[in-house]
Amino acid sequence: MLEAVIFDMDGTLFQTDKILEISLDDTFQYLRSMNKWSKATPIDQYREIMGVPLPEVWETLMPDHCNADREKTDAYFLERLVENIRSGKGALYPNIEEVFHFLQENHCSIFIASNGLTKYLNAIVDYYQLGHWLTETCSIEQIESLNKSDLVQRIIKKYGITNGAVVGDRLSDIHAAKDNGLVSIGCHFDFAQKEELAQADIVVGDLIELISVLPELAT
Incomplete structure (x- = not known):
């Protein structure tokens, strides 16, 4: 059995789509109230770049705004995401408990490595009581480069x-695996893109498939 499995959070463990639109709508309504935005909420554009670090999100969605505006928007968006998580408006993907139990029973450490911020990740872990399964939850905030490959490298070294x-x-998940000599397992879920998944070593359509896939990877 493998020593460790490192999971992404958004679009892998957590069904971000369930809170994404309402949180983004709240945020851009906030911007409209300050006369900082006059167009529709760019939800489709955000879906296309889902998974990149948040500073890159706001640079993409708000290219004509100053950094101060983007930072305020980022902070407000984080507040809305956390509130919607704590209100039970999100959901995990199916079969996570079964997979985590299997990994724990087989002495495989479980990590989260996410481009999400620490406060956001902790809200999910706390609300869904995932902490007792996890060795560590790691945020891109911990890495100066904001590069997921570097975040995974940090876990490997530690x-x-x-x-x-x-x-x-x-x-970014596939590259993080390959850059660090790990197996890349792509999840064909809500935000996944076919051309990106084609670069993964293995692709699953449901997390429960990991129970049969992972033992075959043992070295």
Whole structure:
């Protein structure tokens, strides 16, 4: 069995889509109230870049705004996301408990490595009581480069991992695995893109498939 499995959060463990639109709408309504935005909420554009670090999100969605406006928007968006999580408006993907139990029973450490911010990740972990399964939840905030490959490298070095897998739905997850000599497992879920998943070693359509896939990867 592998030593460790490193999971992405958004679009992999957490069904971000359930709170994304309402949180984004809240945020851009906030901007409209300050006369900082006059167009429709760019939800489709956000879906296309889902999974990139938030500073890059606001640079893409608000290219004509100053950094101060983007930082205020980022802070407000984070507040709305956390509130919607704590209000129970989100959801995990199916079969996570079964998969985590399987990994724990087979002495495989479980990590989260996400481009999400620490406060956001902790809200999900706390609300869905995931903490007792996890060795550590790691945010891109912990890495100056804001590069997920570097975040995964940090986990590998800290815990002395020699064989493992990264499970995620976007290209940054696949690159994070390959850049660190780990197996890349792509999730064909809501935000996944076919051309990105084509670069993964393995693709699953449901997390429950990991129970049969992971033992075959043992070295």
